[in-house]
Amino acid sequence: MKLTRLLALAAFVVPVLAHAHPGHEGHELTWDFTSGAIHPLSGWDHVLAMMAVGLWAAQLGGRSRWLVPTAFVGLMTLGALLGHAGFAIAGVEQGIAASILILGVLIAGAVKLPVPACMAIVGAFALFHGVAHGAEMPGTASGLSYGIGFVASTIFLHAVGLGLGLVLTSEEKIARFAGGAVAIAGVLAFAL
Numbered sequence: 001m002k003l004t005r006l007l008a009l010a011a012f013v014v015p016v017l018a019h020a021h022p023g024h025e026g027h028e029l030t031w032d033f034t035s036g037a038i039h040p041l042s043g044w045d046h047v048l049a050m051m052a053v054g055l056w057a058a059q060l061g062g063r064s065r066w067l068v069p070t071a072f073v074g075l076m077t078l079g080a081l082l083g084h085a086g087f088a089i090a091g092v093e094q095g096i097a098a099s100i101l102i103l104g105v106l107i108a109g110a111v112k113l114p115v116p117a118c119m120a121i122v123g124a125f126a127l128f129h130g131v132a133h134g135a136e137m138p139g140t141a142s143g144l145s146y147g148i149g150f151v152a153s154t155i156f157l158h159a160v161g162l163g164l165g166l167v168l169t170s171e172e173k174i175a176r177f178a179g180g181a182v183a184i185a186g187v188l189a190f191a192l
């Protein structure tokens with residue numbers, strides 16, 4: 001059991017050590033399913049926020065376990081479409097950093113809110129993650145493949161976070177500790 005706990009924590013810490021990823025300033029080199037799928041996994045900002053959504057959903061329990069991650073995927077897709085259509089929000093990077101910080105705080109505090117409120121919170125954060133990439137995605141079949149790959153990895157990260165949260169249901173303190181670590185990473189994200 002101790003090993004499981006350590007692995008669960010390592011899953012949160014390791015992505016923090018991975019270096020920054022391309023894409024937010026139009027540095028993406030290839031547009032296909034594979035690079036779309038790799039992007040959320042290669043940037044610790046996305047990894048932490050997306051896993052945190054799953055972990056928080058696990059803590060919330062009930063319908064939130066699938067409605068909260070679904071809200072993230074839905075609004076991220078909407079954000080990508082808006083970004084692609086030329087819609088821009090100021091401070092996308094700050095929005096992503098805030099998503100990590102606030103989700104971490106919500107997990108650390110084991111904050112439970114009504115389902116629509118939880119969906120609105122993660123949905124608002126998801127917009128930033130979507131807009132960050134929608135603007136630079138080409139409106140071609142390869143751009144679409146990239147987007148599908150991106151969404152697939154996002155769902156995967158939600159599932160990993162949810163799985164971790166379910167493993168830790170009997171270990172509420174560890175889940176909350178992980179949330180604290182995520183919040184600290186969120187503070188660092190503002191500085192980077």
Ligand SMILES: [Zn+2]
Pocket residue numbers: 021022023024039043046132133
């Ligand atoms: Zn990114």
